[in-house]
Amino acid sequence: MNIGMIGLGHMGSAMARRMIEGGHDVVGFDTSREAMDRLAAAGGQGAAHPREVADRAELVLACLPGKQASFDTAFGEHGVVHGARIRTYVEMSTLGRDAMTRIAGSLAAAGIGFLDAPVSGGPRGAAEGRLTAIVSGPSETIEAARPALAAVASNIFVIGPEPGMAQVCKLVNNILSITAMVATCEAVSMGVKAGLDARTMIDVINVSTGRNSATMDKFPKSILPRSFSYGGPLAIGLKDIDLYLELAHDMRMPAAIGTTVSGVFNHIASRLGAESDYSTMIKVFEEWGDVVVGDDPDTTSGG
Incomplete structure (x- = not known):
């Protein structure tokens, strides 16, 4: 499966490696050159910005450090909302309920499914594929994201149908x-x-x-x-x-x-x-x- 991964810090890079090891083709983006080099060394492909990731993958995951980075990634000038191929966007960051609701609304207007899916378990859990994924969103969006979630999480809990509940x-x-x-x-x-x-x-x-x-x-x-x-x-x-x-x-x-x-x-x-x-x-x-x-x-x- 072709999967996008935006945010290649301690957590994101470990998750990208797990997905690559699981046989998925991963295209990723991070503002850090070092992080992009690590992705390439693991067998992933790089992109110039989030929109390019969304041009190349139907399913895109994000693991980012804060609200502004997540807003820019989702609906900024080079955000995934402008991508040609994306169908499902999974926000794995911890941003709070209001931020998730805002992102979900912006992507829904573009016909992109959205999943609120923060993870717990730390960098070591990410590297070993034993994270806990806490998810909320429509059932069809959860199923679309399940192959990627299963690659990084040994526990997947569905909290409810509305983005923000998982937060x-x-x-x-x-x-x-x-x-x-x-x-x-x-x-x-x-x-x-x-x-x-x-x-x-x-x-x-x-x-x-x-x-x-x-x-x-x-x-x-x-x-x-x-x-x-x-x-x-x-x-x-x-x-x-x-x-x-x-x-x-x-x-x-x-x-x-x-x-x-x-x-x-x-x-x-x-x-x-x-x-x-x-x-x-x-x-x-x-x-x-x-x-x-x-x-x-x-x-x-x-x-």
């Missing part, structure tokens, strides 16, 4: 994941300060009630080995928190936990830089506790 579910998931990461960084740093071994703590937590995505994935694979190679930047977390708080405001719901996490996360990003790897946030908690959370006992200290 709400994704934001609920993301604030839980971010909150768990921040809380785990604080708690494990405190345990190390008290003299506990970081790896032993994580092993205990992972067979106990405190386990979460941070203890099961980010800590053992990126933080404890001190590789800080989760793959995504802190900026993505900042964006997701802001979108969650926007949703809470729209729903007239209090968001005491989300607001607290936002304050902590913004401090972390200002201290380390928003483009730092997501897993580096542990360094701020280490500074506060005067500890190092790692596997090497020579690098950890009790308080």
Whole structure:
């Protein structure tokens, strides 16, 4: 199947590789020359802009960093809305409900089917084809996109028929994941300060009630080995928190936990830089506790 992929960052490039490995012909676009070179090395074809991708593929996926990039890609001067061949557009970014509704309306006017399909699982999940795809849209559009979704996601959940519904579910998931990461960084740093071994703590937590995505994935694979190679930047977390708080405001719901996490996360990003790897946030908690959370006992200290 001929599939377009727009946005070849940590997530998009991994998904493009999975689709190529699955036997699909992939034509892609990214503003980064390095990303385009990676696509070519993986066996994909490059395009000059989103419209060219939509000229060459009936099914086009997008995984982009923010609203403006998604708007430009969908209906900008060189957007997919002007493409000659496109029939189905799948937006896999996390943009919030209102942005998805706007994109869906613009593409519908051009006769292009639209699917709201954010994914969860991180760069590692994308590379291994075990993402969770959260989708909402018309059933015929879901079926048109299923071959591509199946190549990158081991779980596909249909949330409802309207674009935007999947965004709400994704934001609920993301604030839980971010909150768990921040809380785990604080708690494990405190345990190390008290003299506990970081790896032993994580092993205990992972067979106990405190386990979460941070203890099961980010800590053992990126933080404890001190590789800080989760793959995504802190900026993505900042964006997701802001979108969650926007949703809470729209729903007239209090968001005491989300607001607290936002304050902590913004401090972390200002201290380390928003483009730092997501897993580096542990360094701020280490500074506060005067500890190092790692596997090497020579690098950890009790308080």
